[in-house]
Amino acid sequence: xxxxxxxxxxxxxxxxxxxxxxxxxxxxxxxxxxxxxxxxxxxxxxxxxxxxxxxxxxxxxxxxxxxxxxxxxxxxxxxxxxxxxxxxxxxxxxxxxxxxxxxxxxxxxxxxxxxxxxxxxxxxxxxxxxxxxxxxxxxxxxxxxxxxxxx
Amino acid sequence: xxxxxxxxxxxxxxxxxxxxxxxxxxxxxxxxxxxxxxxxxxxxxxxxxxxxxxxxxxxxxxxxxxxxxxxxxxxxxxxxxxxxxxxxxxxxxxxx
Numbered sequence: 001x002x003x004x005x006x007x008x009x010x011x012x013x014x015x016x017x018x019x020x021x022x023x024x025x026x027x028x029x030x031x032x033x034x035x036x037x038x039x040x041x042x043x044x045x046x047x048x049x050x051x052x053x054x055x056x057x058x059x060x061x062x063x064x065x066x067x068x069x070x071x072x073x074x075x076x077x078x079x080x081x082x083x084x085x086x087x088x089x090x091x092x093x094x095x096x097x098x099x100x101x102x103x104x105x106x107x108x109x110x111x112x113x114x115x116x117x118x119x120x121x122x123x124x125x126x127x128x129x130x131x132x133x134x135x136x137x138x139x140x141x142x143x144x145x146x147x148x149x150x151x
Numbered sequence: 152x153x154x155x156x157x158x159x160x161x162x163x164x165x166x167x168x169x170x171x172x173x174x175x176x177x178x179x180x181x182x183x184x185x186x187x188x189x190x191x192x193x194x195x196x197x198x199x200x201x202x203x204x205x206x207x208x209x210x211x212x213x214x215x216x217x218x219x220x221x222x223x224x225x226x227x228x229x230x231x232x233x234x235x236x237x238x239x240x241x242x243x244x245x246x247x
Contacts, residue, residue, distance in 0.1 A: 006161065015159070093182070097173065101168075103166075122163075123166050131170065132168060133167075134166070135167040135174060135182065136165075137164060137165040137182050138164055140185070145189075147164070148159070150158070151157060151158045151160065
């Protein structure tokens with residue numbers, strides 16, 4: 001599979017090195033970029049993303065359209081917290097408007113830390129907006145569902 | 152040997168798209184409901200029924216007020232346009 005949902009292995013190491021800061025105040029700038037399969041990316045490229053991704057790449061990224069610009073949109077951080085023995089963090093939902101986009105997945109990366117990759121999201125099927133809104137809704141922020149969890 | 156086992160995981164996201172305009176009231180309601188209440192399949196039947204009824208009630212209230220908010224926002228925009236002399240544009244917005 002060209003896009004496979006995963007927490008990037010390099011990110012796990014970087015967590016232990018203190019590379020990433022998800023705090024709402026003073027944290028890094030995390031971005032979400034959209035990717036296509038089947039030569040659907042800009043310049044007819046196809047994305048290959050998964051656990052081995054280490055950094056943001058332009059190959060397979062969708063072209064700029066509407067409010068989506070290449071490189072992706074900035075995510076609004078939510079302070080990390082805990083519930084029981086699980087630590088987790090969250091982002092506010094992200095929308096691109098008046099956009100014509102077909103994407104199969106996304107990459108969350110830290111643009112404050114040399115664009116280091118955080119996680120790959122697989123939409124499992126092509127999601128398309130035509131001169132419309134493309135919204136990514138993050139799951140409920142709790143110990144069982146939050147987007148990024150350390151159990 | 153002393154070791155601590157832990158897991159770092161990533162959850163799936165929900166993607167909602169629209170064509171020729173923004174998300175509909177139904178889509179916005181669905182997005183909101185995903186954040187408001189989640190009924191577990193494993194919940195005891197009596198509790199599950201109550202939770203589902205509550206969910207449905209909340210969903211109706213949300214849908215109504217989202218629709219109302221959209222209508223009121225359009226009314227404000229149309230009013231501002233008309234006031235600025237853009238009567239045709241104002242009518243266009245009002246008829247959405």
